Amino acid sequence: MHNIPEPDDLFALPGLSRTAPKAGFPKWELFPQVAYEIVHDELMLDGVSRMNLATFCTTWLDDQARRLMAESLDKNIVDKDEYPQTAELERRCVRMVADLWHSPDAPRTAGTSTTGSSEAAMLGGLAAKFRWRQRGGGDVSSGVPNFVCGPVQVCWEKFARYFDVEIRQIPLRADRLTMHPDDVAAHCDANTIMVVATFGQTFTGLYEDVEGIAKALDQLQRVSELNIPIHVDAASGGFLAPFTAPDLIWDFRLPRVKSINASGHKTGLAPLGAGWAIWRETADLPPELVFNVDYLGGSMATFNLNFSRPGGQVITQYYEFIRLGRIGYARVQSQIYHVAKHLAAGLKALGPFTIVHGGDPHLGIAAVSWRLKDEQDQGFNLYDLSDRLRTRGWLIAAYPLPADRENETVMRALVRHGFTIDMAEMLLSDIIRGMNQLMKHPLTTSLTRTEAGGFTHNATAAVPSEKPASATPSTKARSGKKKS
Template identity: 75%
Template structure:
């Protein structure tokens, strides 16, 4: 035999004895198992996804869904000529969602999968802008909304549309129907209710907003459509609160966006944009592209993208059906209500949303009531020591004096996990009561959740800021203290 046999143990192989490349593109190759181990071990520093109660995104999928995703890694969903069955499954999902959301022409309307709800929201906004122009609209278009996810601020900036964001007032946490008329005019391309608000988890009153716009049209002649941002609620209310009228049953609702990868239970990278009828999607937004041997219509912001998410979404639809989705989502609501009950029994908390399916999504949000000195940023930071990621942030405009916490509960969150979280909350509050931080964390320390309530700041960053503040106090104190002099007058 010639040559030297490589060791069987990956931790004895060449390449792993050196630091991972960090500056510039690496020059030499290494064994794939070594490269895998390096990346795998670095990712151990990430949090546990299922304990991240700040994210809305799916963190649990079954083995069959994982297999389908793996089998579709090489499928480009845009190449409909090469992968016609992938395109067929995508269209089946579109028609199923149109049916679920009560389109008057479920099999004839138009829709598309997207990389997420943000892209779907922008497509809905663009369609509204094009319809407004076609009706003769001139000048700078605007849209009206309440407290929204940052994607709508991006839409406004990227596509030159004025965002008219109605501030909160009084004890209101959502946009109310009686706030609408004062913000609309002839350049309003749409009103955007959020059916599952990012900040609190509450549903906005789509039916009430539609009636308010009916009244506005009767008095002014303004015919303003609705686009519903149902990023999370679109896969909850149809199963758990079907009596809520928020979808295409309202003729004024022209389009809906939703996240398949949130409460739709699909893996990350699945969103949906659906129009009430084919006429509600302007032809100007549809491109017929000659690509890889075929002609295909497309109306996405992204072009090449993987097909596995849409395929796995179709798998979820046919595996669960209406009954299965109802069972799964009701189980999450029940776990959320158990958490809400535990919160009210544990501390000085006032619930904003208690995970009631008639009022909002599978989330619990709360604030501190009374004269309690409990700092929610401190509590959020303390819970991180046990692995829980729960956002603390101020409410939007005109209610920024109120700080809240919000836990988003997803498929895989159980009654037992709620008990574990409640126990850790109680332990954390006892520690903070016995050992309060000398410098409490502020909203700025915690990242300032003014726009995106999903953003999180690392524990290390928080600790560094607190340490810097404490060091600053110590230096300030030492400057004030004068050094003692010896009898000779020397320091």
């Protein structure tokens, strides 16, 4: 018999001659290079993360950060006895963030790392609920605690449902897209555990007026003796405003702010899986929330919803803090606002769009949100444009605004570290390409257009080559429906 040599080409190896396991747990093992290639090739269908302008999360890391993540794969951050120096880096980060947010006693304040801002937000909410219990629980006849907020990220709806708390969302005024301070007091009562102020709204990127909300609650306390704390959901703004709008008062400089959550893996520049919950003072974190465990080799305190979790994200967050410092963060974060303003100017110059938030660091996070002008009928809606941009690899969210404004649709592009002016130029060119395509070939066959205007763009400005012709009939009926 002839000996048949083993194939020396990867794609001739056993395992690549059949489809990848899908329905059940596989029986046979594979060569590691074969298993890797299967997974690697399937992931080619994913998008390019740096072109995903719908995500708030970090999509670019330098080589040193990647090395630290790789070196920390086996570190369980909850095991402070086995990994004491990882625990020390976490403590340093807590003190640094507390100092950044003007804690009155940063070296000794309470705080923790989390898997993200959602977990941190829930910890802040639970602390507020426990403090409410300690002060008597409000109206014992109802016994149902509540919190007051404007348009919020879904984690707060989860908090309300999972922890049996009523969520009281203030309806939007006709001329505003955020919670108005004048509307807060009317929604508060003895069962209100906190007011959640959103410092970087998900829908538009705008900041809510935390200082104005605090003044409104101060006035409420003077007339009713209700002493209602504020929790600031600074998921994105918490690592932007301290560097780009340091005169903006939103943090622990306001005595009524008792806790703040933020995502390290958003504008904090850490990799995915890093969040922070910080309390104004140690007394603001009820001791009932802290668990002492000793089965990992030593007694240690923990107050997280998760238990075992990787330590690399905190290690890399500390690396970013000491690598950049205040001056470096100010330089890096100011640059992304510069790119956001460039993108907003290009969109505005096109003509059909109204800019909702154009990257002003005193008004919101480094994002651009826009909508079609009411008086113009372009023959397409923002969902159509979002679909066209996907064909070029861009993922940009289009969605209706919150309740009482749900008939209005916006698009929002998050400008993150790693998104450059040149990438903004490429995006503007693709927006123009998509608009021209949609005007020439409307997605609804009843639309008629004898001649589409078309748009042009150069390296410094985006301007319409001529006024686009109106579509007949109106597409407003489609503008509020997301395409399936």
